[in-house]
Amino acid sequence: MSVLITVRELIQVGGFDDSAVLAGEAFLDKELLGVTSFDSPDGHRWLRPGEFVLTTGFPFLSHQKTCAKRLITLIDELVEIGTPGLAVKLGRYIEAIPEAVITHATKHAFPILSFPMDKAWSDVIVPVVQYINDKQRIELDRTHAIYERFHHYLTGGEPISTLADLLFDILHAPVSIQVPHLKWKWDSSPLQLPEDHSWDKLYGQRAPVRLTHEPLSRLNEGPHIRWLLQDQIVQGAIVIGQIERDLYTWEKVAIEQSAALLSLEMQRQRAIHETLQRFRNDFLQQLVTGQIPSYDVLIRKTDEVGWEISDHYIAMIISVSPHDKTGMEIWQENHYLLDALRSLVSSNEAILYGLDQENRVLLLVPMPDPVCTETILQWLHEQCLKLISNKLHQPVFAGIGRFHPHREGIVRSYREALISFRTALQSVNSTVEPMFCLKSFHTLGLERIMYADDPATEAQAFSDECLGKIQSYDRDKNGQLLQTLQVFLQADGNYTEAARRLFVHKNTIKYRIQLIREWTGLNAENGHDQMLLRIAITAHVIGHRP
Known part of the structure; x- marks a missing residue:
């Protein structure tokens, strides 16, 4: 020394x-x-x-x-x-x-x-x-006293929240300990910080190389800062003010001892959290696959993981791109993604979050009614994806399912979110990759069938959803919309030929096609929508064959 x-x-x-x-x-x-x-x-x-x-x-x-x-x-x-x-x-x-x-x-x-x-x-x-030898002896004595003091602090069972007061007593300077994701903000006394300080923007970011080599530094003749790092991520900091000189060796030892204790506590909290998160991940997987048999079991499981269940949810899947990455890389980067998201969604305790069985981030966002969907989409788009992609410095992809009521609706919304996510991955131009890409199921056309696990099943579901509205109209109004649509498609969209085959006027066909558009949102004259209607009709015919 x-x-x-x-x-x-x-x-x-x-x-x-x-x-x-x-x-x-x-x-x-x-x-x-x-x-x-x-x-x-x-x-x-x-x-x-x-x-x-x-x-x-x-x-x-x-x-x-x-x-x-x-x-x-x-x-x-x-x-x-x-x-x-x-x-x-x-x-x-x-x-x-x-x-x-x-x-x-x-x-x-x-x-x-x-x-x-x-x-x-x-x-x-x-x-x-x-003089140097005497000074060195004093330094050694002070350093030894610091080690002794921290040993007594550790064995005495003092709460970690009193660490700022201990450092203040040693350094005779105000101390602030900040770890945002654990909601630690412990101040020994008021700390005068520069108005333009920006170090808190580093929290949750990958640490620059200089911080990994020199975690203790002084900022522009201002406070001394000991950065708290885990896995090269800046988790927080010890901020020491009003020492307008270089620190003595024994002072640095006190700060490093504090950082070591904080690191141990953060690791302990992380182990507890990861164990809880694994239980939450398992619970989410049961929710989205419909494996929870009864309401009583559902309530018991939500109590075990510390959540409260809402009546209705929409599902959202978020992930970094899996292209050119190993399974372990995807797992690690999506863990970073989940940690980054946690600080944004933790303020809303009703949002359920975790990783699904493919290690993609899964959010279940409570939805009071379908009217709120657009508001939620805007929040997810502006507040989550933009901020997270900028924070991680890499593209983020997301897919969102639709609103479906009750617990059974979670399964459908998750399936739709998965299809939307796959669409987001495939819709990106390989030469210009955006920082984020969000796809919502209600905007999908052919993609909802192309990127489904079972296209035939999805086609049948689409047919039931689309043609069910037409059949409902026919039953209530004694109409002929379904028959008209079939004939119109068989006539390749020719109004005159469809009218001839149905023995009605051409304007009657036009009126009925307009009604179909209003009921389904699909325009039978449009090539893309016509293809979807043909798939719906085909699935309907196949599904009703004996």
């Missing part, structure tokens, strides 16, 4: 006169590791950074006169090495330091002292070494 003293302390310990400072008086707080001497022209080649130099100046004479040029060159070389200063024994070989040398030294923040003629090198080196 290296203990540093300043040039100012060297002047006091070494017994220099008050008038000893010849140059660089404003830089006497420069730190040094030790003191050495040399009187050879190339003696500086064997200096270590941080060594203060004593010299008679003999190598820098030229024809018995002080050579300013040589001294200026020496100063440049010492500054480059990292030498904190120079003391010259004036009167032996050099009577006075030239003004040009003093000006050059001051310009380069390099103190020059006058070494007393009546002193030997050892009169300075020995007391300085003794």
